[in-house]
Amino acid sequence: MRESMSEPPATAPDGDDAEDGVIVTRALTKRYRGGQLAVDALDLTVPAGSVFGFLGPNGSGKTTTIRMLMGLIEPTSGTARVLGRPMPRGARAVLPRVGALIEGPALYGFLSGRDNLLRYDAADPTADPRTRRHRVAAALDRVGLTAAAGKKAKAYSLGMKQRLGLAAALLQPRKLLVLDEPTNGLDPQGMREIRTLVRELADDGTTVFVSSHLLDEIEQVCTHAAVMAQGRLITQGTVTDLAAGLRGRLVVTTPDTGDAARVLKENGVTDVVVAEDRVRGEAPEGELADLTAALVKAGVRVRGFGIERASLEDAFMALTGEGFDVAG
Incomplete structure (x- = not known):
């Protein structure tokens, strides 16, 4: 044109x-x-x-x-x-x-x-x-x-x-x-x-x-x-x-979810959520090996332990402080 x-x-x-x-x-x-x-x-x-x-x-x-x-x-x-x-x-x-x-x-x-x-x-x-x-x-x-x-x-x-x-x-x-x-x-x-x-x-x-x-x-x-x-x-x-830049959420897989949730809270983990055989929470700064040692010491049977990668949704929530809506 x-x-x-x-x-x-x-x-x-x-x-x-x-x-x-x-x-x-x-x-x-x-x-x-x-x-x-x-x-x-x-x-x-x-x-x-x-x-x-x-x-x-x-x-x-x-x-x-x-x-x-x-x-x-x-x-x-x-x-x-x-x-x-x-x-x-x-x-x-x-x-x-x-x-x-x-x-x-x-x-x-x-x-x-x-x-x-x-x-x-x-x-x-x-x-x-x-x-x-x-x-x-x-x-x-x-x-x-x-x-x-x-x-x-x-x-x-x-x-x-x-x-x-x-x-x-x-x-x-x-x-x-x-x-x-x-x-x-x-x-x-x-x-x-x-x-x-x-x-x-x-x-x-x-x-x-x-x-x-x-x-x-x-x-x-x-x-x-x-x-x-x-x-x-x-x-x-x-x-x-x-x-x-975000630290992912801590995930513990265990049949002893109640005991695991209690131990994690006692050791500084916040926003603890239990779903089926997994316990998730915001891990504190510091050595994660201390958390596994505390779980084992309390008799919690740990079948999985790790950090979930932070998602784009996690980043969005951290940046805006709110949920998402469709219009713009």
């Missing part, structure tokens, strides 16, 4: 992506009428080729951030660059290289799934009409909707609508894919398929930006993540590093 004269040329069309990040924001701020501060001085960097999880509790500013990145709303102040270009000013150059599924797909209920995609593809001025049906068939196959392609969209389940919205985002090769709750309404099998698809896209060189409330899903598929709370960025980095 030809750019307007006011749009400055990128120094290198894809070089900025690799060097600085596919998404880069600096002091990005959005304040609504009445003084509500939705996003507060956000400095975010999404590395090229990453699967980036965007996390935060209800009202943390995730969706507002995504809408600014896609040029749907303008920031109050600060800057956002996507694929090396400023947004929203560079939207005409950027958006053809971005696939997005935000706040659920917009579908024509009276059209079939296939006809919805044909309509989407026809609205893309960069799409070659000669290969339209091939692209639509490939996108339907990739999200597992070939068998339901002729069914009217109004008869689709929520999970099928999510798949169709994802297929629309994949009609053309994309440098960046932005997904807001991509597994919403999917059964476990569908969630696994979407995870696999996201990994395949990343392996093919597409950067995937995922906003989700399913921390376990994020941990399984994402390489990097950022945590938002009350409009501010709390932390960002690799998923491994976010949890690495």
Whole structure:
């Protein structure tokens, strides 16, 4: 697409992506009428080729951030660059290289799934009409909707609508894919398929930006993540590093759970929880061998003893001090 004269040329069309990040924001701020501060001085960097999880509790500013990145709303102040270009000013150059599924797909209920995609593809001025049906068939196959392609969209389940919205985002090769709750309404099998698809896209060189409330899903598929709370960025980095700073929970496997729980509490272990044949708790600082010695001395039959690796959910709770909610 030809750019307007006011749009400055990128120094290198894809070089900025690799060097600085596919998404880069600096002091990005959005304040609504009445003084509500939705996003507060956000400095975010999404590395090229990453699967980036965007996390935060209800009202943390995730969706507002995504809408600014896609040029749907303008920031109050600060800057956002996507694929090396400023947004929203560079939207005409950027958006053809971005696939997005935000706040659920917009579908024509009276059209079939296939006809919805044909309509989407026809609205893309960069799409070659000669290969339209091939692209639509490939996108339907990739999200597992070939068998339901002729069914009217109004008869689709929520999970099928999510798949169709994802297929629309994949009609053309994309440098960046932005997904807001991509597994919403999917059964476990569908969630696994979407995870696999996201990994395949990343392996093919597409950067995937995922906003989700399913921390376990994020941990399984994402390489990097950022945590938002009350409009501010709390932390960002690799998923491994976010949890690495936390000490995992102590786990003791034993048939003598009552005695084990008592001994652990007496030796400084807090938040002790008994579940079946396991006792878990927050281990105190110090030598863990002293705990095993105390258990053995008390006659507790220890069948397993160790530290569970801290999860992304543990890190989220430690950073925000609250549980997770879906909206953002």
